[in-house]
Amino acid sequence: MSDFLVTSPSDRSPAVGVKTAALPLTVDGRSMLASIGLGVGGRARCWSVLPVSGGQFVHGSDNAVFGQWDALLAVMPSGKWTVVPGHAGEIIPGRLDDHVERLGAVARGEPRGPVQVDFDVSMACPSACSFCFSAPYRLTRQSGRILDGDLMLTLIRQWADGGVRVVRFDGGGDPLTHPRLPEALSLCAERGMRTAVLTSGDLLSESLLPRILAARTYLRVSLNAARDVTRWRMHGQRTRAFPVTSILSVVSALVRLREAEFGPGAGQVMPLGATSMIHPGNVAETTDIARLARDTGFDHISFRVILGNDHKVTFSEEQLVSLRAQFTEIRSSVAGPDFQVFLPTRDLTDTGYVPSEFFKACRASTHRAVVEVGSRPGRAAVVPCGRYRGEGYRSEVPDRPRVMFGELDGSTTVAEVHASPRSRRLLATFPDACGDCIDRSANTMLERIAELLHDAPGTEFHPLRTPGAAEGHAYA
Numbered sequence: 202m203s204d205f206l207v208t209s210p211s212d213r214s215p216a217v218g219v220k221t222a223a224l225p226l227t228v229d230g231r232s233m234l235a236s237i238g239l240g241v242g243g244r245a246r247c248w249s250v251l252p253v254s255g256g257q258f259v260h261g262s263d264n265a266v267f268g269q270w271d272a273l274l275a276v277m278p279s280g281k282w283t284v285v286p287g288h289a290g291e292i293i294p295g296r297l298d299d300h301v302e303r304l305g306a307v308a309r310g311e312p313r314g315p316v317q318v319d320f321d322v323s324m325a326c327p328s329a330c331s332f333c334f335s336a337p338y339r340l341t342r343q344s345g346r347i348l349d350g351d352l353m354l355t356l357i358r359q360w361a362d363g364g365v366r367v368v369r370f371d372g373g374g375d376p377l378t379h380p381r382l383p384e385a386l387s388l389c390a391e392r393g394m395r396t397a398v399l400t401s402g403d404l405l406s407e408s409l410l411p412r413i414l415a416a417r418t419y420l421r422v423s424l425n426a427a428r429d430v431t432r433w434r435m436h437g438q439r440t441r442a443f444p445v446t447s448i449l450s451v452v453s454a455l456v457r458l459r460e461a462e463f464g465p466g467a468g469q470v471m472p473l474g475a476t477s478m479i480h481p482g483n484v485a486e487t488t489d490i491a492r493l494a495r496d497t498g499f500d501h502i503s504f505r506v507i508l509g510n511d512h513k514v515t516f517s518e519e520q521l522v523s524l525r526a527q528f529t530e531i532r533s534s535v536a537g538p539d540f541q542v543f544l545p546t547r548d549l550t551d552t553g554y555v556p557s558e559f560f561k562a563c564r565a566s567t568h569r570a571v572v573e574v575g576s577r578p579g580r581a582a583v584v585p586c587g588r589y590r591g592e593g594y595r596s597e598v599p600d601r602p603r604v605m606f607g608e609l610d611g612s613t614t615v616a617e618v619h620a621s622p623r624s625r626r627l628l629a630t631f632p633d634a635c636g637d638c639i640d641r642s643a644n645t646m647l648e649r650i651a652e653l654l655h656d657a658p659g660t661e662f663h664p665l666r667t668p669g670a671a672e673g674h675a676y677a
């Protein structure tokens with residue numbers, strides 16, 4: 202400790218030119234910022250310790266603090282700070298630092314490029330859910346639903362070289378229908394990229410688990426039911442081929458393998474998540490779904506509102522009363538320190554927000570690319586975001602141009618597609634052209650971080666939980 206000196210009250214400012222760093226601390230539940238720099242003789246010196254109002258710091262790795270912060274404390278090199286709204290659901294399973302670093306590079310004039318890619322490698326799915334956002338465009342083609350495997354691997358190599366840090370295999374269809382998905386997961390891991398697989402779970406099998414484990418993939422499974430009959434009904438499976446009980450037994454096996462490999466903190470290394478749509482067909486099982494997910498060993502579950510007019514659902518007054526009572530029960534008796542439950546904060550039949558009231562320009566669509574099966578299996582389409590999924594895939598869009606940035610055949614990068622005149626023209630129409638925005642909170646957070654990094658390069662961002670934080674929030 203002799204190398205560490207706490208400054209006296211009469212000596213609170215470092216000399217001009219002395220660099221300091223802001224260190225977030227929490228002592229006895231109170232958050233404070235310590236200003237640390239090097240003093241005389243190279244000794245570390247604490248120049249000041251100031252209490253932070255407006256929230257509590259959340260300390261830990263990105264996976265460990267997932268779901269626990271709803272804002273960032275942005276500390277500028279001048280020592281001033283401000284609060285930026287946001288939450289970790291926008292970046293899981295990525296790292297906040299990677300996003301800040303990329304936004305900082307763009308603020309310095311470097312070209313935009315994605316730090317995360319949502320990769321829809323297949324438009325095939327064993328389920329046929331009535332509420333599926335993707336079903337209408339998936340069904341416009343009867344063949345060529347799976348991206349060429351060699352192109353998939355080529356793109357992954359390109360992205361690793363181009364600075365992409367996270368690849369989330371999403372849908373479209375179910376990524377587990379792609380026969381070369383295990384290869385893709387291994388390649389991403391070899392190239393230092395984090396991965397996520399968002400799946401219905403229908404095709405989960407124990408043979409896949411070693412690859413998932415080796416890649417430390419964040420697996421997120423859509424449960425939607427606690428009972429097999431409800432699952433079959435919700436997922437439109439007349440053949441009763443994929444019972445939820447079998448899916449959960451594979452997840453249990455993964456939980457055991459994960460613990461054997463990573464020990465008690467396994468959830469921080471490789472989180473496991475579940476989702477469940479809030480639907481009149483499964484309302485009665487809401488608490489049971491949450492309990493089942495917890496008892497299986499998932500780290501969290503997110504109950505989600507069905508968005509948009511196409512699949513709009515309505516609930517009886519009795520169902521709404523039941524749902525509210527179950528949410529209360531879930532909060533008090535199912536959620537806990539080892540099992541987070543995210544409950545919706547928006548109206549159950551919400552059809553969207555007006556994005557321009559929240560942010561000026563769309564950054565989400567270039568910072569987090571969405572790439573899907575394109576006009577044929579040998580081409581991948583770059584679309585702006587999840588809202589425009591299917592625009593690059595569907596065989597035809599009558600009476601209007603497709604809302605997509607361009608296509609990839611392995612010879613062009615996503616960043617080049619984003620920089621094309623077509624993409625620039627399209628980007629300039631967002632967010633007004635969108636009507637609503639499924640990535641509003643991501644855009645709000647990214648825009649504010651980018652502005653701060655532009656105006657005050659070197660600004661640091663620390664996860665914060667504000668007093669008004671909801672117990673659960675919707676996330677991507």
Ligand code: SF4
Nearest residue numbers: 563586632635638640
């Ligand atoms: S909905 Fe529009 S504004 Fe929102 S992320 Fe997509 S393209 Fe951007």
